[in-house]
Amino acid sequence: MEQNIKGKPGKSKGSGSENINKKEKKPAFKISIKILLIILFAVTALRMLFNLLPCYKIDMGGYRYWAGFLADPENSFKDFYRNTHCVYGPFYMYFLFITGKLGATEFFVKFWSVLSDIGGGILIYLIARKYNKEKLGLILGIIYAFNPAVIFNSSIWGQFDSFTATMLLTVVFLFNCKKTYWAVFAYGVAALTKPQTIAIVPMVVFLYFKDFPWKKYIEFKNSRDKAVLKSAVFDTFKKLAITVAGCMLIYAILVLPFYRETSFYFLKDMEVYGSTNSAANLAQNKEFKASGEESEKYIAKNASDMDENTAWSSEHLTHQWIYTDLGESTEINRIVLKWGWEYAKTYDILVSNDAVKWDLVYSEKVGKNTSNYSGKLDHIDLQPVKARYVKVECKSRPFPYGMFNIDKNTSTISKAAFKFTDFYFWLVHQYSTSLNDYPYATANGFNFWTIMDGQTTSDKEPYWFGLSALVWGYLLWGIISVLAIMLLAIKKRSAMALYYAGYILTSGIFVFATKMHERYLLPAIVFAMVTILWDKRMIIPTVFITICSLINHWYVYLKGNNDDPWVPQQDSIADSVAWVTLIVMIASIGYTIWLTVRQDKGKEQKRLAR
Template structure:
């Protein structure tokens, strides 16, 4: 989701209202022609792009070396104060992100739109969706923007609105890193927790989205991670609450809902299903009700329908199968080999979900919840339609936590792979001077990253099938 406004330099003034219509920088249509991409994001931000890429390459090289030394027991960190170390790492992570936020104000269209929504929510929260400047975002994140709007209305804080808009995602980055530390400490070792936290905190594939772009995918990813974590802890009803919150923040939350259903199916408990359903409905009512004054009873469904219908394309700058075959911004209703792109997308979602269910049920273990969630997002991003460049973002933390729970070192290869593809895809759109991006546009980078995402998905499936076969053999040995 993105605004159709040209990159601009920000002032402390409230941005233009744009007649209440949400627009998209990369999906503008001009007299039926293909959508066009702005030729630059802005000189202020572009000059830092090469430095960021150099840092990313050095980061990956250094971390791979550290990881190899660590698993070969040539790198020991047993003599340091663990609690002090994680606290210091988290503080450095916050400091770096705040500092970068002052250097780059973010993707101007999105930042202007978030600022506008925050101001509108702070002025008239209850009538936010019925106002002329209504949002096409679902309601949950509007609560956060409401708080930011109230803070920016304070005279001393008004000039820091850019940092305040990014702060929830920055906090989510740090919260996710700390959760990684705690889980890795519990299931592997303290040293592994520190190492994996470092990987997440200082990974440019993470902060390019939250800190440089200014998007909210980190906040969304944290909701997903906490939802799946609660499944692993056996707290399925509470997981249903957070999954509902994720869907109420972004429609993409629906991609992960099957994981909750897998656990309910695994436990074969109709009472649990009813409890989860009631909890989900109650959560939805609580979140939606404050915005419902004077609205049609079906307003929330119309909002989701409108949001989904805004992007009727095979791919929207998402480097996946459709981008690889030249279908970026191709209408999803167009035919590709018998069926439309949209139909192929539905077939892909169905196949991916059935595969995830098979792996989850076959292993009979809730520890596979993170891996199932990873299959869902990686598979849907790679082979479903309507994918933006940022939608793969949760795959990075899900691959890390799949490694933690299943202890298969091949997941770390996926961590590296998804760091590369997520970073490259976001970088290409955020900093790229690519001119026109349409159904015929190709580049070595876009095709290479698209192909790599397909390879990573195949590799992920192979890993899980291998683990499933191994567990089956172990079970047979126990029976014998």
């Protein structure tokens, strides 16, 4: 049961929430720094032993390659994201750089995640000490460090989801300590690590704006005192300016070493197929020409080799083209375009027999309209036509780059605006394009969509009322977010409510959002463990989500290491775990509502006394 400490230190009164600002002067339990350091060393040493267990070979291969690439003096950080398929932000890559310098071994790939697990345990202890619960906090911190799901994720699998979990808990703890600027800056670093940090965005936004000078604006409304309004406006702009400047600086420091101006069009392969039964690519190893090339490394010829590690990258101009010479006039009826990170939002396909007079055979308004113009892979069906030359004319790029039509006559101001947008949109671009890697209702995450047979099923498929799983996921998680914000708004002085909001958001996004992997429930565990400080009943959901996360990890790990990385639909283990996870989620939603509407006993007694 929650405690509202208002009387003497160590005494509880009623069952209200712990005051978020409350500190006790005389803690009932005290442990020396020396003992804490001994415990810390022992826990760290024991945890490192688990690093010797076999990893998840698919992910570990990627991490070790990235570490080696970053540590190789012949490689540039600026080529990293273009030459590798990395779906994460740059912050963690600095740790992999150090790992690469240490030999890119499996042990040191896992090393950083284990340290973050220990950091999570330390944070639990610090939160507990803030509220005179040092003994319980020490116990919970150690238990978290040895949580089976946490150990499996970092020390066995070799992933770094617990790294993200610790960073998110740090953000909430800083808000708890009234360090609003530092909390937002810490969230900025977290966002530059993994896109899954979006889970607590509603909470961060609410807590940030909660401390704006709203009372001054209300006072001005009542008094019409311009001095009050001036003070409120000044405080508002000061806070916004410091926040924006700080976040932009953090972004620049972490991103700039990796940043290379985004390619305008990046085409890995252009394949041409005839109307016969032959499956051969008629354009393979044929001559290619283009309007321009970014560098000698990314020439037009690369679009002919059917090697996805090479590509044609255009000049930095909006209107660009590339064409192939098939050698002779041949009947064709299908084009395949394999794009990289950057693609043409709109393009035309033209054919010719002399490379002088071109006939339009495909565009947004001409042809069978089989392209969705969304990048990655376009299969385009044509009416059969005889031609020797096949040309793709790129006309525009996705938002926000499509805002700028860059040509040789573009003004310096427009070019500067594009470069500024390109730099500060770079991470969003990396994250948004990587989400298309697994466009499924669920990607091995045992959640609500597993029960709905959404495993490896496109999240664009309609479910109820014609809405896709993607839309339903946003709606359901949106409801969770509203409940979390209501809890924070009504129980604004409750420390329990603060950390519980983190739990419900991180677990809610795993259960209801699409594209979830098996690991994404992990951050909910650390938030759930913190709430045990105030309500021992939270042990129950903590145990259940730990078990569910552990089984989810273990089952996918087992299959993946046997070269079978995807769990089939209607799998009995997956469905069983998904049902348990969903039931815990429903119970947690119920608890959220109860926690929001309940009256603290102290307040209720005061109300009845009036």
